[in-house]
Structures are given as C-alpha cells and as structure tokens.
Amino acid sequence: xxxxxxxxxxxxxxxxxxxxxxxxxxxxxxxxxxxxxxxxxxxxxxxxxxxxxxxxxxxxxxxxxxxxxxxxxxxxxxxxxxxxxxxxxxxxxxxxxxxxxxxxxxxxxxxxxxxxxxxxxxxxxxxxxxxxxxxxxxxxx
Amino acid sequence: xxxxxxxxxxxxxxxxxxxxxxxxxxxxxxxxxxxxxxxxxxxxxxxxxxxxxxxxxxxxxxxxxxxxxxxxxxxxxxxxxxxxxxxxxxxxxxxxxxxxxxxxxxxxxxxxxxxxxxxxxxxxxxxxxxxxxxxxxxxxx
DNA sequence: ATATACCCGACTATTTTAGTCAAGTATATT
DNA sequence: AATATACTTGACTAAAATAGTCGGGTATAT
Numbered sequence: 001x002x003x004x005x006x007x008x009x010x011x012x013x014x015x016x017x018x019x020x021x022x023x024x025x026x027x028x029x030x031x032x033x034x035x036x037x038x039x040x041x042x043x044x045x046x047x048x049x050x051x052x053x054x055x056x057x058x059x060x061x062x063x064x065x066x067x068x069x070x071x072x073x074x075x076x077x078x079x080x081x082x083x084x085x086x087x088x089x090x091x092x093x094x095x096x097x098x099x100x101x102x103x104x105x106x107x108x109x110x111x112x113x114x115x116x117x118x119x120x121x122x123x124x125x126x127x128x129x130x131x132x133x134x135x136x137x138x139x140x141x
Numbered sequence: 142x143x144x145x146x147x148x149x150x151x152x153x154x155x156x157x158x159x160x161x162x163x164x165x166x167x168x169x170x171x172x173x174x175x176x177x178x179x180x181x182x183x184x185x186x187x188x189x190x191x192x193x194x195x196x197x198x199x200x201x202x203x204x205x206x207x208x209x210x211x212x213x214x215x216x217x218x219x220x221x222x223x224x225x226x227x228x229x230x231x232x233x234x235x236x237x238x239x240x241x242x243x244x245x246x247x248x249x250x251x252x253x254x255x256x257x258x259x260x261x262x263x264x265x266x267x268x269x270x271x272x273x274x275x276x277x278x279x280x281x282x
Numbered sequence: 283a284t285a286t287a288c289c290c291g292a293c294t295a296t297t298t299t300a301g302t303c304a305a306g307t308a309t310a311t312t
Numbered sequence: 313a314a315t316a317t318a319c320t321t322g323a324c325t326a327a328a329a330t331a332g333t334c335g336g337g338t339a340t341a342t
Contacts, residue, residue: 060309
C-alpha cells in the first residue's frame with residue numbers, strides 16, 4: 001500500500017506554487033528546478049490540475065500557472081483526485097457474479113476495507129495546501 | 142493508493158480460519174474453495190504467515206493450518222506486515238544526497254506523508270481478527 | 283503403498299507507474 | 313516580423329510491482 005509519485009509530486013508542486021505565490025504566473029521550469037521533478041512529467045500533471053480547475057494557466061513568454069483559489073481552500077483530497085490518485089481498498093466486488101457483492105452478501109473483511117477507505121479519505125479531506133505552508137519552518141524546501 | 146490482493150487475501154483467509162476454528166487443522170484447499178482464492182497463491186501467502194508465527198501448520202494427510210494465538214490477539218497490522226504489505230507514503234528521501242533528507246532538510250510535504258503513514262498504521266493496529274468475526278452477520282461469507 | 287497436504291524456489295504474465303517524445307499553439311519581447 | 317519562452321496534447325516506452333503459476337520436493341494418516 002503506497003502513495004504514487006504522481007500524487008506526491010502534484011502536492012509538492014502545488015505547495016511550491018502556494019509558497020511562491022505572487023500575482024505573476026510561475027513557470028513549471030522554476031518548479032521543476034526547485035523541487036527536482038522532471039519538467040515533462042510536471043507538464044502532464046499540471047494538465048490534469050488545470051482540467052480540474054485547481055490551477056489557471058497563462059501561455060506564452062512569462063507564462064506559467066497560479067492557484068485558482070486560496071491555498072487554504074484547496075483540499076489534498078481534491079488534488080489527489082485530480083491526478084487520478086484515488087484510494088481503492090476493495091477488490092472483492094469486481095467479479096460480481098458469485099461471492100461478495102458488497103450488498104446482500106458480504107465477505108467477512110468487506111466492512112474493514114470500507115472503513116479503511118473512509119479513514120484515509122477523511123485524512124485527505126481535513127488537510128489543505130494552506131496547512132502545509134503554515135506548518136513549515138526555515139529548513140523546509 | 143491501493144491495497145494489494147495479497148494483503149486482502151491474507152486477512153480474508155485468516156478470518157476464514159478464525160471463523161471455522163476447531164482443534165483440527167484446516168486445509169488451504171477448504172479455504173481456497175470457500176473464499177475463492179487460488180490454492181497456489183494461498184500456499185505462498187501461508188508460508189509467510191507461518192514464518193511470522195501467525196499460524197501453525199500440520200503436514201500430511203488431514204493436515205492444514207491453525208491460528209497460533211487467539212483471533213483477538215492478531216492485529217491486522219501484524220498480518221499485513223507478514224505478507225510484506227507495508228504502508229509506504231514517502232519517496233522523497235530515496236535519492237538522499239540533495240533535497241529532502243527527512244531530517245535537517247525537509248520538503249514541504251514531508252510531514253504530511255509522515256502523518257498519513259501514522260494515520261493508516263494506527264488504523265491497522267487498532268483492528269484485530271477477532272473484530273471481524275464479532276462484526277459479522279448471517280449474510281457474511 | 284498411496285493420497286493428501288504442506289514446503290520452497292523460481293518463473294512468467296499482467297498491470298500500473300513513471301517518465302519521455304514529438305509536434306504543436308499562444309504570447310511577450312526585441 | 314522574428315524569436316524565445318512556455319503551455320497543450322496525445323501517444324509512446326521503460327521499469328517496477330503485483331498476481332499468480334509451475335515443478336519438484338517432504339511429511340504423515342489411513
């Protein structure tokens with residue numbers, strides 16, 4: 001059970017964006033250099049963030065990205081969903097026909113995974129980008 | 142972020158073992174049939190469970206497995222660790238040299254993933270196999 | 283003897299993740 | 313107008329993890 005780089009990078013990049021936030025757009029090149037994330041990979045990630053209205057883009061020279069709303073209003077869950085980093089714990093309902101269907105007939109562990117999923121999503125729903133900025137100190141990069 | 146089948150199967154199989162618990166060993170064949178998990182895959186999983194002293198085996202005809210202690214004393218975290226299903230959220234400290242090292246210099250998201258890991262592990266530490274048995278009803282398989 | 287069932291390492295196929303590439307389009311600056 | 317910067321898009325590839333199989337054991341009850 002692990003978190004993917006894509007999800008991690010998305011949050012890192014947005015935190016960077018929130019930290020250096022000005023009225024001017026910030027280029028992916030800058031974020032790439034500061035956070036050590038491949039530029040090409042960042043491009044892919046930011047397309048999704050843009051589609052999900054988490055960032056707004058400015059094209060051309062001096063272009064880049066800005067947050068679409070205040071950092072404190074961007075939940076981590078929102079970010080992870082945007083880059084398709086969903087929390088999935090249950091696989092038992094996939095081959096529906098026989099066995100656990102999650103409704104009338106449940107496997108003995110079904111509720112456990114359900115609870116776990118809620119537990120994790122709850123965590124991501126309670127944290128926002130603003131929290132990350134607030135919590136940092138002088139050793140934070 | 143998802144849970145692997147291996148971890149899921151391990152918990153399912155042990156719950157099955159706890160449910161049908163008698164003084165006689167229970168064969169993997171029975172568990173395989175009841176839970177719909179490949180016998181060969183179960184063998185692989187139970188070798189690890191055995192190495193970690195979660196089950197004891199009886200070889201030969203009428204052989205099989207039994208729990209090594211009371212179901213209420215087997216934590217889910219123990220089971221998942223036994224089959225190498227660790228919770229890993231942090232990848233930023235891998236290329237140690239520059240950037241986040243998790244100690245003197247931390248990336249802005251480091252604490253977040255640390256907290257998440259604790260949050261998930263906490264969940265698994267609080268749940269045991271006994272809880273699953275207690276919580277079931279007549280529709281549970 | 284023989285069938286059952288655990289034991290063990292190696293192997294393969296599938297899926298997911300991670301990251302790259304090529305070929306654009308838009309815009310500020312010179 | 314030319315140019316460099318930087319976003320846009322879809323497809324492509326490589327690497328890693330997962331899921332599951334295979335073959336050839338050994339132990340034991342009947």
